[in-house]
Amino acid sequence: MYFRVTDYIIGHSNWYKKQFEDAERIKKAPHNLDVINFGSNPAKYGIDYCECGMNGYNFAIGPQTIEFDYTMLQNYHTYLRPDGPRLLLLLLFCPFNTCKDFYTEHDGTVYKNIRYYPILDKEYIPNYDDFLYDRFIVHPSKLGLKSLYHALRHRHGYNATFDINCNRLSAEEMKCDAKNRIADWKSEFFLDDLTPDNLSDLVIKSLVYNSDIIVKIKAFCDDHNINVKIVVPPLSKELSDTIPQNFREKCFYSIIRDKNIPIYDYADDKELSNNDNFLNSLFLNKKGRVKFTNRVIADILKKNND
Numbered sequence: 001m002y003f004r005v006t007d008y009i010i011g012h013s014n015w016y017k018k019q020f021e022d023a024e025r026i027k028k029a030p031h032n033l034d035v036i037n038f039g040s041n042p043a044k045y046g047i048d049y050c051e052c053g054m055n056g057y058n059f060a061i062g063p064q065t066i067e068f069d070y071t072m073l074q075n076y077h078t079y080l081r082p083d084g085p086r087l088l089l090l091l092l093f094c095p096f097n098t099c100k101d102f103y104t105e106h107d108g109t110v111y112k113n114i115r116y117y118p119i120l121d122k123e124y125i126p127n128y129d130d131f132l133y134d135r136f137i138v139h140p141s142k143l144g145l146k147s148l149y150h151a152l153r154h155r156h157g158y159n160a161t162f163d164i165n166c167n168r169l170s171a172e173e174m175k176c177d178a179k180n181r182i183a184d185w186k187s188e189f190f191l192d193d194l195t196p197d198n199l200s201d202l203v204i205k206s207l208v209y210n211s212d213i214i215v216k217i218k219a220f221c222d223d224h225n226i227n228v229k230i231v232v233p234p235l236s237k238e239l240s241d242t243i244p245q246n247f248r249e250k251c252f253y254s255i256i257r258d259k260n261i262p263i264y265d266y267a268d269d270k271e272l273s274n275n276d277n278f279l280n281s282l283f284l285n286k287k288g289r290v291k292f293t294n295r296v297i298a299d300i301l302k303k304n305n306d
Helices: 002-011 013-019 022-028 066-079 131-137 144-151 170-186 202-224 246-254 286-305
Strands: 034-038 056-057 087-093 226-234 263-265
Touching: 034 066, 066 087, 066 202, 202 226, 202 246, 263 286
Parallel strands: 034 056, 034 087, 087 226, 226 263
Antiparallel strands: none
């Protein structure tokens, strides 16, 4: 009885739902959609279809590799309505999204892919572990007393960061945030600097791998009559200024180009890159993501009608 009650308390707590916030959102997705998107955190914080005039849903998960974009597409493309525009937005962050093929132990526990347990069958999840599935999904009481403490402490919810409608960082804090993100990416990708002639073997291998995955995504979309687009979200000026153009060309644009997929690039759009639209140097706030989504949909529809 104790474990059954504890399973319920933890499994229904806001703390537990926070651990699987992306999966919880995706499990609520409706069918018969006009537009869907996949991607990592910049896509998660970058898209909100509430005012764009189309029936859309955000399937992004953070963090996520392009390979898992493909996996999610294979599992969730049926949520598009069969008689609609069949429009898919594939969001790739410029330029680092193409620099990662798989998460490893170097990246911490994220490589275990537990965030996918509630929404994908185990054959689609690399490093799947029945022991972890039992602890996190079937019997969360096995996570221990510390998890029960967090569940009881946060039973009234968390700060709704996702719904923040403004930028609370000063100009100096934005610069600091951008600097810290670049430092984290250098560590993640084993880079001494952002010069395209000094790429790590890991990045070079990932660029080739992700180029092949994008080709597979395009072929899958063609086979299923899905209109695929690549959309590059806006960067804050503070972050954009730290990423050299020749690095972007080598590590991103050269990979996505010539795939016969239309590219909508807003990385340095003056209006959208305004700090008022951001939570931090990378993620858009609620106001910014609505504005960005409206712009993307309008631009795509306009081009389709020309």
